[in-house]
Amino acid sequence: MSDNYDIAVFEGDGIGPEIMAPTISLLEKLSEKAESYSLTFNVLPAGAAHYAETGESLPQASLNGARAADAILLSAMGLPSVRYPDGTEISPQIELRKEMDLYAGVRPVTVLPGQASPIKIPDGQTIDFVLIRESTEGLFYSQGKGEVSEDEARETLVISRKTSEKLFNFSFELARRRKKSQGTVGQVTCVDKANVFRAFAFFRDIFDKIAKGHSDIKTSHAYVDATALWMVQKPWTFDVLVTENMFGDILSDLGAGIMGGLGLAPSADIGDSNAVFQPCHGSAPDIAGQGIANPAAMILSAAMMLDWLGHERGNSEMLNHAEILRKAVYDVVVEGTTLTRDLGGTATTSEFSNEVSNKL
Numbered sequence: 001m002s003d004n005y006d007i008a009v010f011e012g013d014g015i016g017p018e019i020m021a022p023t024i025s026l027l028e029k030l031s032e033k034a035e036s037y038s039l040t041f042n043v044l045p046a047g048a049a050h051y052a053e054t055g056e057s058l059p060q061a062s063l064n065g066a067r068a069a070d071a072i073l074l075s076a077m078g079l080p081s082v083r084y085p086d087g088t089e090i091s092p093q094i095e096l097r098k099e100m101d102l103y104a105g106v107r108p109v110t111v112l113p114g115q116a117s118p119i120k121i122p123d124g125q126t127i128d129f130v131l132i133r134e135s136t137e138g139l140f141y142s143q144g145k146g147e148v149s150e151d152e153a154r155e156t157l158v159i160s161r162k163t164s165e166k167l168f169n170f171s172f173e174l175a176r177r178r179k180k181s182q183g184t185v186g187q188v189t190c191v192d193k194a195n196v197f198r199a200f201a202f203f204r205d206i207f208d209k210i211a212k213g214h215s216d217i218k219t220s221h222a223y224v225d226a227t228a229l230w231m232v233q234k235p236w237t238f239d240v241l242v243t244e245n246m247f248g249d250i251l252s253d254l255g256a257g258i259m260g261g262l263g264l265a266p267s268a269d270i271g272d273s274n275a276v277f278q279p280c281h282g283s284a285p286d287i288a289g290q291g292i293a294n295p296a297a298m299i300l301s302a303a304m305m306l307d308w309l310g311h312e313r314g315n316s317e318m319l320n321h322a323e324i325l326r327k328a329v330y331d332v333v334v335e336g337t338t339l340t341r342d343l344g345g346t347a348t349t350s351e352f353s354n355e356v357s358n359k360l
Contacts, residue, residue: 004038005070005309010092012075013047014283015293020075022353023298026325029360036317042069048079048090058092063099067274071305074278075298079285088144096276097135102269103163104170105133105248106304107280109235109255114334119235119258129238131255132171133248135269137163140245159199159244164206170270171242172214184239187218191227191243191251203244228254256280263294263342264333266301268308277305291348294340299329299356328359
């Protein structure tokens, strides 16, 4: 018997709708062949363009629809020209993280043999690690609430025991799953600045206590500045990295650079009951409507969604389809003949997407 899953869809701003459309087509192609599941897509309004028209960036009805869905697909959001009265950009994706307590930001970094990268990779080495970014606290906690006077500005960093414990348990479980399914080393590295800030010493102490309950997984510590250095010098040595919100925001873009750009950087924000899957890149309004945007990160995010749903619902066919979709994207990237402009090619959005579809 086939199970149906309701997918909430936020089409986004700028190039958002252009990369969402082929992604849904690919998911539909897979689900039409599925024996154990089907997908229903429910498009919900939100974003900067919606805010410009209505004064709402994330309507309550859209939030309710997303909360009730089995998973959420969110495309690139925000427009530099549309801002809140305080000058900050429209960010419904951050609102969703906070409203649904999506504490675990999952940012995979993958460079397969034959894939172009600005990093010189030794023969026989493959870059395949995951950065886990806490997504509801840290320095982002006071978004929109910072205190600004004529002479100074203040933002508050918050790290709580409750959220950190959930974050670390999630990270250890992911490392265990990767070790079992991919044969990785099974190691979690806590990335912080515990040598300077009491908040990060607190963060590290919680990590060490949680680690005692996961004795089958190796652990290590690293300061964030050293981690940035090692991500350039020896990124193939990492497995799972876990860190605070702002540090994770910065390091995840460095990870995207290792892969060749944000166009190949998928992500997920996962909580106890909900999960959002979206590309790491922005809405690129300068190329919107030209049909040249790279849909790879959006498609890879959809593959992450299938993988998460497969694990959550115990559906092996979804897990298999997640890997098929992911492999199809990387086959196109490694082959190198149908690359979009950001990756050094001339392919359009539809040409890249069609080639991925052919690989399926």
